[in-house]
Amino acid sequence: MKEIKQIIKKELDKIFKFPRVIFSTLILPGLLIFGIYSFMGTSLKGEIDRTTVYKPLIIIENAPDSFLGVFDAFSENFIIFNPEGLSEEQVKEKLVKSELDLVVTFSDDFEDSVFTEDSKVTILANNGNSNSYSAYSLFSEILNAYKEIELAKLDIKTDLFVIDLDDTYTDEKKNVGMVLAMLMPMLIITFVFAGTLSIGADAIAGEKERGTLATLLMAPIRRNSIIIGKIISTAFIAIVSAASSFVGVLASMPFAKDLFNINASVSYSFVDFVILFAVLIVLGALSSSLILLASTFAKSTKEAASYAMPIYIIAILIPTFSMFSSGPISKVLYTIPIYNISLILKDIFSFNINVTNFLITIASTVVFVSILIFVLLKMFKSEKILFNK
Amino acid sequence: MKIIEVTGIKKTFSLSAKQRKINQTNEKLKVAISDVNFYVNKGEIFGLLGSNGAGKTTTLRCIATLIKPDEGNILIDGIDISNDLDVRKKIAFLTNELKLEDQFTPNYIYDYFSKFHNLNDEYIEKRKNELFDKFEITKFAETKIGDLSTGMKQKVSIAVSLVHDPDIIIFDEPTNGLDVITAKVVTDYLIDMKNKGKTIIISTHIMSLVEKICDRIGIIVNGKVKLCDTIENIKNNSSSHDLEEVFFNLYKEELGDYS
Numbered sequence: 001m002k003e004i005k006q007i008i009k010k011e012l013d014k015i016f017k018f019p020r021v022i023f024s025t026l027i028l029p030g031l032l033i034f035g036i037y038s039f040m041g042t043s044l045k046g047e048i049d050r051t052t053v054y055k056p057l058i059i060i061e062n063a064p065d066s067f068l069g070v071f072d073a074f075s076e077n078f079i080i081f082n083p084e085g086l087s088e089e090q091v092k093e094k095l096v097k098s099e100l101d102l103v104v105t106f107s108d109d110f111e112d113s114v115f116t117e118d119s120k121v122t123i124l125a126n127n128g129n130s131n132s133y134s135a136y137s138l139f140s141e142i143l144n145a146y147k148e149i150e151l152a153k154l155d156i157k158t159d160l161f162v163i164d165l166d167d168t169y170t171d172e173k174k175n176v177g178m179v180l181a182m183l184m185p186m187l188i189i190t191f192v193f194a195g196t197l198s199i200g201a202d203a204i205a206g207e208k209e210r211g212t213l214a215t216l217l218m219a220p221i222r223r224n225s226i227i228i229g230k231i232i233s234t235a236f237i238a239i240v241s242a243a244s245s246f247v248g249v250l251a252s253m254p255f256a257k258d259l260f261n262i263n264a265s266v267s268y269s270f271v272d273f274v275i276l277f278a279v280l281i282v283l284g285a286l287s288s289s290l291i292l293l294a295s296t297f298a299k300s301t302k303e304a305a306s307y308a309m310p311i312y313i314i315a316i317l318i319p320t321f322s323m324f325s326s327g328p329i330s331k332v333l334y335t336i337p338i339y340n341i342s343l344i345l346k347d348i349f350s351f352n353i354n355v356t357n358f359l360i361t362i363a364s365t366v367v368f369v370s371i372l373i374f375v376l377l378k379m380f381k382s383e384k385i386l387f388n389k
Numbered sequence: 390m391k392i393i394e395v396t397g398i399k400k401t402f403s404l405s406a407k408q409r410k411i412n413q414t415n416e417k418l419k420v421a422i423s424d425v426n427f428y429v430n431k432g433e434i435f436g437l438l439g440s441n442g443a444g445k446t447t448t449l450r451c452i453a454t455l456i457k458p459d460e461g462n463i464l465i466d467g468i469d470i471s472n473d474l475d476v477r478k479k480i481a482f483l484t485n486e487l488k489l490e491d492q493f494t495p496n497y498i499y500d501y502f503s504k505f506h507n508l509n510d511e512y513i514e515k516r517k518n519e520l521f522d523k524f525e526i527t528k529f530a531e532t533k534i535g536d537l538s539t540g541m542k543q544k545v546s547i548a549v550s551l552v553h554d555p556d557i558i559i560f561d562e563p564t565n566g567l568d569v570i571t572a573k574v575v576t577d578y579l580i581d582m583k584n585k586g587k588t589i590i591i592s593t594h595i596m597s598l599v600e601k602i603c604d605r606i607g608i609i610v611n612g613k614v615k616l617c618d619t620i621e622n623i624k625n626n627s628s629s630h631d632l633e634e635v636f637f638n639l640y641k642e643e644l645g646d647y648s
Contacts, residue, residue, distance in 0.1 A: 006504050014492065211488035217455060218487065218550075219505040220477040383456050384403065 003221040007229025015237055026244050033248030041256025056101035056135030057081045064111045070146045095126050101135040174351055181350035185342040186319040193287045193315045195241030197308055200234045200291030205304035223380045235284030276348055282365040283341050289372035296379045322346055335364040392588050393429035398461030400447050421447040422612040429590055434583050436603035437592040444612040445592035449561050453482035481550040484561035491535030495526050495545040506553040520548040540571035560591045596633045610643045
């Protein structure tokens with residue numbers, strides 16, 4: 001135990017004794033995440049605001065009086081452009097150059113030819129221009145409203161039935177929880193694996209490459225202690241690094257509400273946090289065992305990173321399968337490594353935690369990690385693997 | 390009294406495709422050492438002589454428990470090397486291949502490795518002062534290993550390996566890559582250790598060093614110990630009285646040439 005503590009202490013000192021390493025390993029990921037999400041959120045909000053404020057420039061030709069009556073109510077959302085003196089080609093050119101957003105032309109004798117093939121509204125739009133696209137969407141809605149009014153005048157019922165949605169029963173807490181449950185499993189698993197990858201690839205392969213592992217092997221300590229110490233320290237650093245990224249996400253929330261589609265606050269209980277902490281520990285142990293396996297097998301840090309990268313990619317892809325799963329989930333799925341963690345994280349954030357599922361997840365992950373540690377110990381006793389240069 | 394007994398050890402390495410290409414061979418296995426037999430008496434300096442690739446380092450690595458021989462036995466002060474933890478408490482193994490981590494200071498590294506020997510803090514500190522003074526490490530004790538010269542790093546490695554004051558010191562190429570001054574510090578220290586009753590085994594191909602400090606030597610050719618005796622006996626039993634010539638003649642006899 002004393003040996004393991006010594007190994008852990010030195011591995012942590014490699015990070016915590018050097019401000020530059022603390023910054024690059026623990027602070028920078030959080031800052032980057034904060035920066036990226038804040039920028040994306042602010043940009044998205046800006047785009048939404050801009051689209052809301054912007055008044056598209058449109059041409060309406062040959063509109064019947066009945067339509068103008070309906071359009072009047074929405075006219076303040078548009079600026080009507082007068083095309084007098086411009087040829088058809090010049091108008092199209094303006095549309096292409098985004099100097100004009102929409103051209104709406106009603107066919108001749110529109111009102112008289114309703115219900116015949118001759119009644120037609122031609123719309124010219126530029127889909128490459130977001131303003132033109134929004135103008136088209138809004139104008140389509142006005143045309144639909146106009147259509148319904150005209151049908152009503154003819155005494156034709158437009159809806160087969162009325163849908164009356166009463167959403168006063170919505171549990172706001174669960175609603176926000178559902179959004180977080182979609183988002184958090186992938187973020188947490190990605191952050192933990194990214195944190196492990198940044199230090200785990202070097203943990204053994206780097207020491208082999210630099211010749212420091214042989215020095216350690218000559219000390220009167222068991223090789224098992226070296227492996228266990230490395231796993232614990234790598235998992236710890238990965239979790240702290242993931243926490244930093246997580247703080248980055250939380251800090252960016254005020255700027256990224258539109259990005260995450262979260263418009264209410266939500267709080268989790270102490271028990272939820274305890275369960276989350278337990279899940280994080282087994283996730284850290286799992287990710288560090290997997291990455292250290294690649295690191296032990298490799299001859300250099302570069303080689304270890306190339307072995308670890310597919311593991312990382314698979315690990316961050318797995319939560320996407322659980323993201324969209326719905327309905328009752330078989331208990332067997334809670335035994336599949338990483339997928340089970342993704343499911344249980346989803347349960348935690350959506351307030352649907354089930355103790356049996358939680359215990360199955362922890363137990364199956366512990367069994368899987370034990371198998372990985374057993375393989376690692378076997379590898380660590382192989383001269384061919386340890387001294388392969 | 391024999392303190393190290395090496396009996397019939399053999400070690401085979403598998404060659405990777407890259408290594409086979411470099412060595413221009415199709416053989417997947419390479420016998421590094423075979424039927425190696427010798428012993429080292431307590432309190433003597435034993436020199437293992439041989440050309441590059443003869444099997445000196447492999448033999449020392451087996452004695453130091455870093456690798457396991459495929460066949461044969463090695464006893465260190467009566468303890469079989471399969472009890473590797475017990476053996477490592479009795480020995481210090483030094484080779485240029487063993488490196489220290491660049492980002493830490495000699496002080497940190499010394500304290501770190503000393504904790505593995507279950508020694509009390511007072512002893513560790515006293516021993517550190519002794520070794521740091523002896524190898525003049527004190528003045529750069531707080532400098533990162535990565536910023537030190539090769540000689541300084543070697544001194545720190547020696548100090549770290551000797552923290553537990555072992556009875557047996559195994560030194561692979563002790564003066565290799567060192568400047569003249571540092572090489573003398575190391576050589577003097579080995580003689581000093583011998584005078585204090587420690588047993589030392591070194592591998593080298595520097596004849597002057599062997600003649601200066603070794604009591605007995607073993608000459609290893611192509612993975613086998615071909616000659617093992619005191620320097621005096623070897624010279625007396627040979628037509629030549631020059632150790633270097635004895636060495637070359639033995640190689641010529643065994644291999645036909647010096648390659």
